[in-house]
Amino acid sequence: MASCISNPVSLQGWKRSTPYSLFGWNIGKNKADDKPQTKYHDMDLTFPPSLLNKTFLKGKELKCCYRATIDGFSATKFHECCDFKGPCVIIGYADNSFKFGAFNPEGYRSTDDYYDTFDAFLFYWPETGAQTQPIVLPKVGGSGAALFDYARGGPQFGADGLLIGPPLAPVMGGFAGPDTNSGIGNLRQAKSRLGLSYAKREDGKESLFGDESKATLEEVEVFCSPQIASLY
Numbered sequence: 699m700a701s702c703i704s705n706p707v708s709l710q711g712w713k714r715s716t717p718y719s720l721f722g723w724n725i726g727k728n729k730a731d732d733k734p735q736t737k738y739h740d741m742d743l744t745f746p747p748s749l750l751n752k753t754f755l756k757g758k759e760l761k762c763c764y765r766a767t768i769d770g771f772s773a774t775k776f777h778e779c780c781d782f783k784g785p786c787v788i789i790g791y792a793d794n795s796f797k798f799g800a801f802n803p804e805g806y807r808s809t810d811d812y813y814d815t816f817d818a819f820l821f822y823w824p825e826t827g828a829q830t831q832p833i834v835l836p837k838v839g840g841s842g843a844a845l846f847d848y849a850r851g852g853p854q855f856g857a858d859g860l861l862i863g864p865p866l867a868p869v870m871g872g873f874a875g876p877d878t879n880s881g882i883g884n885l886r887q888a889k890s891r892l893g894l895s896y897a898k899r900e901d902g903k904e905s906l907f908g909d910e911s912k913a914t915l916e917e918v919e920v921f922c923s924p925q926i927a928s929l930y
Contacts, residue, residue, distance in 0.1 A: 764920035784926035808849035856895025
């Protein structure tokens with residue numbers, strides 16, 4: 699019986715690098731090409747690297763992945779720039795030149811969930827413009843609900859420790875009502891109450907901002923490790 703392949707084609711030249719699809723739909727593409735390339739702001743660190751000596755980021759190169767005055771103060775822009783970047787440092791500047799920050803060991807993923815950890819902490823500089831080391835405020839009252847990751851809100855540490863751009867509508871099971879795009883937080887707004895989830899200031903004040911429980915922010919920066927971010 700004659701063979702059904704009258705002119706067999708040699709496969710000797712077939713390359714292992716041939717595209718994933720038999721029909722060549724993905725010719726010239728690499729799986730990594732589908733991942734958006736992160737753009738980092740060209741700026742120096744605005745905090746001492748020694749602050750991270752006991753964290754996952756110790757010794758790693760850090761770059762600014764979000765800068766509110768450039769990227770936008772909405773929580774949506776915050777998550778576009780910061781989600782899936784791994785552990786990160788948040789730096790904030792109030793309109794009275796007060797400078798503060800926080801470390802998130804879990805990173806952001808817009809999960810509308812919370813995380814338990816003892817590794818998160820807040821910090822602040824006691825004097826405006828001083829070149830002193832920031833004062834760290836650790837997690838207290840157990841590890842529970844140390845971090846909240848709301849898709850329509852900015853950074854939140856504890857239920858009340860530090861909220862930057864909190865959602866403008868209650869988050870219940872991932873929904874804020876019929877329009878899930880409503881209630882987007884504005885990162886110009888921040889509030890703090892210390893003592894329940896994070897330690898009080900050295901001077902005994904129960905707000906990260908001192909005598910005021912709320913602050914208007916002029917800038918918010920987020921620094922992450924590009925090396926870790928590339929693994930997502």
